Amino acid sequence: MSTLEILVVGVIAIVGVGLYGLLITRNLIKVVVALQILVKGALIALVAAGDASGQVGLSQSLAITVIVADTVVGVVGLALAVQTKRLLGTLDVDALSTLKG
Amino acid sequence: MLYAFLVAGAAVCALMAVRAQKLISSALWLAGVSALAAIILYRLGAHQVAVVELSVGAGLVTVLFVFAISIAGDDTMQAAPRIPVRLAVGLLLIFAALLGWMILPLDGIEAVSASGDLSAVLWEDRALDVLVQVVLIFTGVLGVLGLLSEAAVPAMRRVPAATTVQPNTAKNGHTPQPALALDLSGAEIKPEAADVHA
Numbered sequence: 001m002s003t004l005e006i007l008v009v010g011v012i013a014i015v016g017v018g019l020y021g022l023l024i025t026r027n028l029i030k031v032v033v034a035l036q037i038l039v040k041g042a043l044i045a046l047v048a049a050g051d052a053s054g055q056v057g058l059s060q061s062l063a064i065t066v067i068v069a070d071t072v073v074g075v076v077g078l079a080l081a082v083q084t085k086r087l088l089g090t091l092d093v094d095a096l097s098t099l100k101g
Numbered sequence: 102m103l104y105a106f107l108v109a110g111a112a113v114c115a116l117m118a119v120r121a122q123k124l125i126s127s128a129l130w131l132a133g134v135s136a137l138a139a140i141i142l143y144r145l146g147a148h149q150v151a152v153v154e155l156s157v158g159a160g161l162v163t164v165l166f167v168f169a170i171s172i173a174g175d176d177t178m179q180a181a182p183r184i185p186v187r188l189a190v191g192l193l194l195i196f197a198a199l200l201g202w203m204i205l206p207l208d209g210i211e212a213v214s215a216s217g218d219l220s221a222v223l224w225e226d227r228a229l230d231v232l233v234q235v236v237l238i239f240t241g242v243l244g245v246l247g248l249l250s251e252a253a254v255p256a257m258r259r260v261p262a263a264t265t266v267q268p269n270t271a272k273n274g275h276t277p278q279p280a281l282a283l284d285l286s287g288a289e290i291k292p293e294a295a296d297v298h299a
Binding site: 050 | 149
């Protein structure tokens, strides 16, 4: 197997673990953790593709954009989780069902 | 072969982050994923991105997680997962098989004309991306400020209710409470405010 194929298999595993976490977890902070894991896999795939196609500079610039977006998503998600804990007293996602009209 | 170890380590760290009972352990395993991803990126030649990923992903984000966990509390949930674990694993295997079937084997990828170095691409070709990043950071800061100052809004709403106490409610000494029990330690509701209208 080439280096790119090894990396792609690993990326599939990392993204799969992130999706698995999103499926099973009920804790809001762990939902943010699972989202971060998903993006880490996408980041490795992006740079690996850039390395394979010779477009390292372009892939790096896109990766930096992804890192910024991922960090902002994480920060806002954690702020949401903290506020949910303050208002509802729990981090359980099912507690948000009280928002239904 | 080194890549196989690094990627396998990142996948194991990711699995431990998802399966960890304590939130703080989960955050630390996530930092491990970020660190291994940074090593992979560095080995691939993306040196600047590796440094950014290591400092932001494994440093800043981990500190934010620890801060948020210290505020929200590290309460472990013993409740059942949202869907059965076997179903989740089945869906995961289907996803991995479909993705692998679409992507692998990787033939036909050829090196095209090489792009410039990072600074040239980032500041010249992808200048719009930099602008979008600035807007994203602004949006994130405003969003966090708005969310974290939200706790003061119900308290401010309750100040007029305390200052305009009707006589019938003053008799039984009970003012209607909001549906959610809020920590109003930051609200400055003076106890003599009810006596103003008395």
